[in-house]
Amino acid sequence: MTDLSKEIPEQGAGQGPDGADGPAPEPLLKVTGLVKHFPITKGVLKRKVGAVQAVDGLTFDVRPGETLGVVGESGCGKSTMGRLITRLLEPTGGKVEFEGRDITHLSTGAMRPMRRDVQMIFQDPYGSLNPRHTIGGIVGTPFKLQGIQPEGGVKKEVQRLLELVGLSPEHYNRYPHEFSGGQRQRIGIARALALNPKLVVADEPVSALDVSIQAQVVNLLDDLQKELGLTYVIIAHDLSVIRHVSDRIAVMYLGKIVELADRTSLYESPKHPYTKALLSAVPVPDPSRRGGKSDRILLKGDVPSPIKPPSGCRFHTRCWKATEVCRTTEPPLIQLAPGHQAACHHPENVPDQSAQTAAVTGGASEAGTTK
Amino acid sequence: MSDVQKPDTEKATTGTGAAAGSAGADEKFLSVRDLRIHFDTDDGLVKSVDGVSFDLKAGQTLGIVGESGSGKSVTSLGIMGLHNSERARISGEIWLDGEELIGAGTERVRKLRGQKMAMIFQDPLSALHPYYSIGAQIVEAYRVHNAVDKKTAKKRAVEMLDRVGIPEPARRYDDYPHQFSGGMRQRAMIAMALVNNPQLLIADEPTTALDVTVQAQILDLIRDLQKEFHSAVVIITHDLGVVAEIADELLVMYAGRCIERGSAEKVFYRPQHPYTWGLLGSMPRIDREQTDRLVPVKGTPPSLINVPSGCAFHPRCPYADVPKDNITRTERPELRQITDGHFSACHMTPAERERIWTEEIAPKL
Numbered sequence: 001m002t003d004l005s006k007e008i009p010e011q012g013a014g015q016g017p018d019g020a021d022g023p024a025p026e027p028l029l030k031v032t033g034l035v036k037h038f039p040i041t042k043g044v045l046k047r048k049v050g051a052v053q054a055v056d057g058l059t060f061d062v063r064p065g066e067t068l069g070v071v072g073e074s075g076c077g078k079s080t081m082g083r084l085i086t087r088l089l090e091p092t093g094g095k096v097e098f099e100g101r102d103i104t105h106l107s108t109g110a111m112r113p114m115r116r117d118v119q120m121i122f123q124d125p126y127g128s129l130n131p132r133h134t135i136g137g138i139v140g141t142p143f144k145l146q147g148i149q150p151e152g153g154v155k156k157e158v159q160r161l162l163e164l165v166g167l168s169p170e171h172y173n174r175y176p177h178e179f180s181g182g183q184r185q186r187i188g189i190a191r192a193l194a195l196n197p198k199l200v201v202a203d204e205p206v207s208a209l210d211v212s213i214q215a216q217v218v219n220l221l222d223d224l225q226k227e228l229g230l231t232y233v234i235i236a237h238d239l240s241v242i243r244h245v246s247d248r249i250a251v252m253y254l255g256k257i258v259e260l261a262d263r264t265s266l267y268e269s270p271k272h273p274y275t276k277a278l279l280s281a282v283p284v285p286d287p288s289r290r291g292g293k294s295d296r297i298l299l300k301g302d303v304p305s306p307i308k309p310p311s312g313c314r315f316h317t318r319c320w321k322a323t324e325v326c327r328t329t330e331p332p333l334i335q336l337a338p339g340h341q342a343a344c345h346h347p348e349n350v351p352d353q354s355a356q357t358a359a360v361t362g363g364a365s366e367a368g369t370t371k
Numbered sequence: 372m373s374d375v376q377k378p379d380t381e382k383a384t385t386g387t388g389a390a391a392g393s394a395g396a397d398e399k400f401l402s403v404r405d406l407r408i409h410f411d412t413d414d415g416l417v418k419s420v421d422g423v424s425f426d427l428k429a430g431q432t433l434g435i436v437g438e439s440g441s442g443k444s445v446t447s448l449g450i451m452g453l454h455n456s457e458r459a460r461i462s463g464e465i466w467l468d469g470e471e472l473i474g475a476g477t478e479r480v481r482k483l484r485g486q487k488m489a490m491i492f493q494d495p496l497s498a499l500h501p502y503y504s505i506g507a508q509i510v511e512a513y514r515v516h517n518a519v520d521k522k523t524a525k526k527r528a529v530e531m532l533d534r535v536g537i538p539e540p541a542r543r544y545d546d547y548p549h550q551f552s553g554g555m556r557q558r559a560m561i562a563m564a565l566v567n568n569p570q571l572l573i574a575d576e577p578t579t580a581l582d583v584t585v586q587a588q589i590l591d592l593i594r595d596l597q598k599e600f601h602s603a604v605v606i607i608t609h610d611l612g613v614v615a616e617i618a619d620e621l622l623v624m625y626a627g628r629c630i631e632r633g634s635a636e637k638v639f640y641r642p643q644h645p646y647t648w649g650l651l652g653s654m655p656r657i658d659r660e661q662t663d664r665l666v667p668v669k670g671t672p673p674s675l676i677n678v679p680s681g682c683a684f685h686p687r688c689p690y691a692d693v694p695k696d697n698i699t700r701t702e703r704p705e706l707r708q709i710t711d712g713h714f715s716a717c718h719m720t721p722a723e724r725e726r727i728w729t730e731e732i733a734p735k736l
Contacts, residue, residue, distance in 0.1 A: 073582035074553070180671045210438040211609060215653035215667030222664070237582065240612075244655035244665070267657070281587040283612030284658040285651070287635040290616055298591065299584045301538075302552040 027061035028099060028199055028231050029085060034058040035093035036080050040307065053306050054080040056255035057094070059333065062199065067225065067232040069246030069263075071239055071278075075303055077255040078235045082203045085233065086120050087111050098199070116146055119192040123204035125184030129176040135162070135187055136172040142194040161190040166220060182213035186220065193224065201233045206241060218245060239282050243267055248339075251275045254306055254314040257333060261340040269349035271342035273297075274315050313345065321346045399466070400429040400603045401450070401571055406463035408442075408449050415676045419445040421627040422463075424706075427620070429570060432597065432604040434618030434635070436611060436650070438672050442627040443607045447573045450605070451490050452480035467571060486516040489564035493576035495556035499548040505532070505559045506544035513566045531562040535592060554585035558592065565596060572597070573605045578613060590617055611654055615639060623647050626673050626683035629706060633713035643715035643724055645688045648732045659736075666735055682718060690727060694718040 035058075037051035055077040062068050072078045083089040085096055087103055096104045103114060122128040129138055139158045143150060150157035159169035165186040176184060185205065192200055205221065206214040218241065224230060236242050242249060249266050251259040251274065259272040270276045277297040299318045304310055310317045316326035325345050333343040336350065408420040420442040427433045435443045448454055450465055452472060465472040467488060472480055492498040500508060509528035510521065517524070525544070532540035535558040548556055557577065564572060574593065578586040594617060597604050608614055614621060614635065621638040623631040623646065631644040642648055652666030670687040673679055681700040685691040691699045704716040717724065 073584065182671060210672065211611070211653045212438060212649055212668035213671065215655075215665035216669075218655070218665055219667060239583065240655040240657045243657055243661070263661075278583060279657070281583040282657050283583075283586070283590070283610065283616045285611040285615045285639065285654060285656065286658060287615045287618075287639050289658075290635075296587060298587055302554050302585065303582075 026064070026100075028064045029062040029233075030097040030100075031061070031085060031094070032059050032097075033094035034081070034084055034091055034096065036077075036084055036089060037092045050307055053255050053309055055084060056309070058257055060250055060257060060260060062231060062233055064198070064231055065225075065229060066247040067234055067245055069242040069249040070233065070235045070252060071237065071242045071249060072252035073237065073278075073303055075254075075306060076252040077306070078237075078252050079203050081252070082120070082201045082233065082235050086118050086201050087114070088120070112146075116195040117198045119195070119197040119200050121185075121188050121192050121200060121202040121205045124208055125181050125188055126176075126208075128188055129184055131176050134173050134175055135167075135179075138176070138187060139190045139194060142191060146195060148195070157194075158190075161194055162187075164193070164224070165190045166216075180213075181209050182216060185209060185213075185217050189217075189220065189224070193228070193230075196228070197230070199231045199233065201235070203235045204237070205234065207236060207238060214241070221245065239279060251278065254303060254309050256314060256343065257341075258315065258344070259340075259342040260333065261337075261342075265337065265340045269337075271336050271340060271347040271349055272315075272344045273319050273321050273346070273348060275342075276348050313343070398428065399426040400468055401427040401605070402464075402466040403446075403450065404464040404466070406446065406449060406465065407461070408445050408454065409460040410458060411460070412676075417675045418627050418678065419675055420449065421678075423622075423624070423627075423629050424463075425620075425622055425629070425632060427571075427603045427605065429603050430597070430601045431620065432606060432618045433620045433622060434614030435605065435607045435622045435624060436609065436614055437624035438609060440626075440672055440675060441624040442675075443624050444575055446624075447490065447575050447605060447607055450571075451484055451488060451573060452477070453484075453490075482516075485512055485569070486567045487569055488571040488573065489567070489569040490573040490575065491557070491560050491564045491577050493579050495553070495560045495580070496548060498560055499556060501548055504545050504547055505551065506546075509559070509563045509566055512563050516567050527566065528562075531566050532559065534596075535559070535562045535565075536588070537562070553581055554588065557581060557585075557589055561589075561592065561596070565600070568600055569602060570600075571603045571605070573607070575607045576609070577606065579608065579610070586613070593617065611639075611650060623650070626678050627675060628683065628716065629714075630684065630716045631714065632706070637710070637713045641713075642728070643709050643713065643721075644684075644717050645690050645719075645727075646684050648728070649687070651736055652732070656736075662735075682716075690719060690723075693723055693727075694720075 034055055036055040037053050039048045040050040040052065041047060042049045058081060070078045070081065080089065084091050087106065091104055095102060098114065098118065103111065106114070136155065136158050139161055140154045143154050155172065159172060162169050162171055167183060167186055179187065206217050209217060222245070225232060234242070234245055243263060246263050248260065248262055250257045251272065253274050259266065259270065259275045266275065267279065270279055277299050280295060280297045301318055304317055312328050313326040313331050316322040319326065323346065331343045331345045333341050335341050336347055404424050406420055406423045410417045410419060423446055425433065435446065437443045449461060454461060461473055463473065467483065506525065506528050509531060510524040513524045513527055529540045529544055532543060537543050537555060537558055551559060577593065578589050581589060590613065593604065606614065606617055618635050621633060621635050622629050623638065623644065625646050631638060631642065631647050638647060642651060646668065649668030653668060655665060668687050673683060679686050681702055682704050685699040698718050704718045706714045706716045708714050709721055
């Protein structure tokens with residue numbers, strides 16, 4: 001605990017100088033127009049014949065101390081996004097800034113000092129721990145890689161971390177196979193926290209766990225955030241979990257953010273038809289709602305391939321509100337309400353609080369009807 | 372049917388078995404009595420299923436809920452007769468439409484499997500054969516049980532693909548599993564399972580590998596098909612949301628045993644076991660006000676080799692000390708009826724549970 005209290009003010013001080021060049025809450029992470037295309041090659045010469053447009057132009061901020069939830073169906077690019085902002089993948093285009101510093105194309109070596117501040121928790125607690133290393137070795141590796149000698153030695157620090165995530169310090173010499181899924185996920189969390197990071201990106205941190213264990217890990221992440229002042233980007237497909245953990249939520253569809261809003265705003269008045277459909281599809285543990293098909297929006301078909309995404313709005317092939325303009329023009333991600341952005345020509349729950357937003361949305365739907 | 376059922380009913384000396392047998396299709400279509408499935412391993416005897424009983428009527432859906440290792444999948448594989456008889460020790464009775472399956476012999480069960488009872492699995496990619504086209508696999512399932520030529524079978528397969536909502540079924544008939552998306556594969560597997568109009572459909576985590584929007588489609592499909600064919604459905608899942616959507620009856624399993632059973636309404640609105648409370652408290656609910664904290668069950672599910680003494684849930688139960696004389700640690704609680712058709716295996720008295728539920732649990736959910 002001692003070196004922790006030392007680190008926290010330092011973290012706060014670190015944000016000071018960056019605060020100069022921006023509006024009130026200076027983002028910890030700033031992503032602008034982020035693009036990742038994976039080339040598809042053919043033949044011996046590896047001729048490029050196409051690209052999987054996994055992530056295609058994302059712009060968002062992550063503010064210090066908040067939890068940004070990223071939700072979407074499989075293949076929407078949410079995991080690729082997580083790997084891009086932690087720079088485990090090299091972006092094809094766009095810009096990633098961490099604390100005001102451009103890290104988009106930093107080399108592995110130049111990235112290394114940054115890794116202290118940006119850590120990742122992975123989905124599969126079985127695949128992400130080396131079965132031949134002891135828990136002590138796994139959680140202690142970050143210190144070795146970064147050449148850091150914690151006060152009191154690595155072993156003492158690792159044991160403190162194990163206790164922090166709810167494991168016993170005696171687990172130090174055990175191997176991953178001796179632990180259950182939930183305990184392994186705790187080990188992964190301890191490793192991510194070893195270097196006292198500022199930003200933790202968690203890719204489906206609880207989806208491999210049983211319900212009762214899932215709740216334990218969700219609560220642990222919550223406690224750690226309060227205790228250590230962490231900033232999270234949590235990627236998940238489970239809308240109930242995302243609602244529980246996030247302050248703000250980005251909904252992704254086929255490589256794009258279709259809606260970005262505060263939690264309450266998003267769940268109470270979703271603007272994008274896709275978000276609305278997604279929310280209505282969540283099974284609710286209440287049998288009285290059974291058979292109430294009326295309020296459920298059943299989307300037709302599957303998510304289209306990101307190799308050939310649909311023209312215009314990518315959701316138009318499955319959207320019940322789609323008109324001609326959706327097929328031809330891509331809707332920009334615009335602010336429809338304070339702190340609520342959506343990319344849709346015909347948004348739901350259109351607010352008419354301010355003349356400005358009404359004008360913007362009105363224009364969009366007019367364009368839809370005239371064409 | 373009646374001549375098949377006769378010798379079996381006579382063999383079954385227990386009252387329950389006979390009752391289940393004679394009741395026939397109109398009453399209990401599937402009846403499981405004291406099912407035990409144990410496996411001998413190098414580490415000891417694994418009691419995966421240890422005395423599970425339930426009934427299911429035609430046209431009804433039973434949801435089996437539990438965490439990994441609670442024995443829900445082993446139960447379903449047991450009903451389908453898919454355990455290796457040399458490795459698994461199976462005892463108890465399984466009555467399907469008046470016919471007992473455990474004593475029926477492999478050949479007979481093989482006849483019934485795919486025809487009278489069918490199963491859909493969690494992972495359609497590994498359940499479908501990658502080498503054969505989707506159509507060929509459905510045709511095979513049909514021709515095993517029906518003496519028809521290939522042309523008729525193909526017609527039937529295309530019809531089924533169409534019924535489960537695969538667009539352009541005649542063209543997709545020749546596609547291979549890898550050419551289908553996850554949701555379509557699950558549809559194809561449902562088509563294969565239903566090609567012989569089975570009266571019992573067992574779905575083991577049918578939507579776990581799917582996205583929510585596709586999950587909603589598949590649950591809808593299962594519901595529609597059930598209405599159409601008036602079949603009995605057993606759905607196995609860890610997702611309480613999914614069972615609430617689809618199940619009439621619920622069975623909650625813990626460490627190989629049924630700890631609570633009853634209608635979906637009763638189990639969701641008046642749960643009578645601390646483990647069920649724990650499951651409900653662990654779930655973030657999208658239909659309720661935001662809660663600050665979830666109320667998880669402490670600890671981890673037990674090993675099935677060393678099941679805790681007494682009530683298997685006692686090491687994780689916050690109320691283990693409510694009943695007197697340490698009984699939760701020494702004596703295994705029996706499944707007792709609380710109200711009509713609602714059973715719970717807990718040592719606490721109904722009054723104690725009622726008090727804890729209304730005072731401590733319900734306000735936090």
